[in-house]
Amino acid sequence: MTRLTVFGAGGRAGRAITAEALRRGLHVTAVVRDPRKHAEVAHRDVTLAAGDVTDPASVESAARGADAVVHAVSPFTGPEQGFADLDPRFFVRSSDALRVGMAAAGVERLLVIGLFANLRTADGVLVMDDPALFPPEIRPFARAHTDGLDRLRETAGPDWLVLTPPARLTPDAPRTGRYRLLDESLPLTDGELSYADLAIAVVDEAQAPTRHRTRVAVVGGEPARRAEG
Numbered sequence: 001m002t003r004l005t006v007f008g009a010g011g012r013a014g015r016a017i018t019a020e021a022l023r024r025g026l027h028v029t030a031v032v033r034d035p036r037k038h039a040e041v042a043h044r045d046v047t048l049a050a051g052d053v054t055d056p057a058s059v060e061s062a063a064r065g066a067d068a069v070v071h072a073v074s075p076f077t078g079p080e081q082g083f084a085d086l087d088p089r090f091f092v093r094s095s096d097a098l099r100v101g102m103a104a105a106g107v108e109r110l111l112v113i114g115l116f117a118n119l120r121t122a123d124g125v126l127v128m129d130d131p132a133l134f135p136p137e138i139r140p141f142a143r144a145h146t147d148g149l150d151r152l153r154e155t156a157g158p159d160w161l162v163l164t165p166p167a168r169l170t171p172d173a174p175r176t177g178r179y180r181l182l183d184e185s186l187p188l189t190d191g192e193l194s195y196a197d198l199a200i201a202v203v204d205e206a207q208a209p210t211r212h213r214t215r216v217a218v219v220g221g222e223p224a225r226r227a228e229g
């Protein structure tokens with residue numbers, strides 16, 4: 001595998017995934033909404049492209065020639081933003097656009113960053129349904145994320161994998177090179193993961209897939225399966 005297309009390449013997860021791919025010598029098509037705002041993504045192995053993950057034509061164009069596509073897009077960056085503008089169908093629309101656009105471009109592998117809110121506690125309760133674990137006011141975003149995951153499950157499409165971080169996904173935490181993939185039927189694991197270690201898991205699963213058409217939790221801790229560098 002040599003080429004990765006990353007939607008949301010200017011965001012926290014997207015930047016970490018792009019950096020991890022470049023570190024391995026891959027070429028990245030870095031997709032942002034406005035390339036003029038993302039000069040920091042420039043690199044000799046990066047093609048900076050304008051695109052929208054909810055638009056099938058945009059996905060087709062950005063994915064053409066790639067070996068895998070990453071969806072690291074979020075329409076909601078923090079609570080201060082509020083939900084007045086949140087499209088509750090955002091993640092359903094992105095699942096649909098990725099399915100259609102990737103098929104048109106002939107790309108099979110799709111890696112999606114999930115949200116811990118739809119993991120389950122040891123009691124089998126969805127995290128988003130427990131106000132002690134998840135602020136009720138952020139539930140609309142969690143619901144939208146979950147609908148996008150359900151859409152992937154319900155429709156025939158690419159060889160997808162949703163990688164869901166724990167509650168504490170920390171931008172400034174170091175790259176340890178260690179992570180574990182847990183079956184989603186296991187309860188939510190407390191703990192911390194750096195964006196850099198999440199990125200290792202994403203690029204590993206792009207280069208040498210081990211899980212297909214399912215969702216896993218990614219947690220830190222054990223020796224990495226195949227971290228390089």
Ligand SMILES: NC(=O)c1ccc[n+]([C@@H]2O[C@H](COP(=O)([O-])OP(=O)(O)OC[C@H]3O[C@@H](n4cnc5c(N)ncnc54)[C@H](OP(=O)(O)O)[C@@H]3O)[C@@H](O)[C@H]2O)c1
Pocket residue numbers: 007008009010011012013014031032033034051052053054072073074075076077113114115116117164165166167168169
């Ligand atoms: N603990 C957890 O479970 C946890 C924690 C954090 C994040 N997450 C999930 O991880 C994923 C990535 O989050 P993040 O922290 O990296 O978010 P982020 O830093 O807010 O970045 C999100 C990016 O999405 C881009 N974007 C928004 N709408 C778009 C569209 N229609 N088409 C293309 N790009 C678009 C924005 O691009 P522009 O630069 O073009 O504006 C932005 O750079 C999300 O699904 C988020 O929910 C999970």
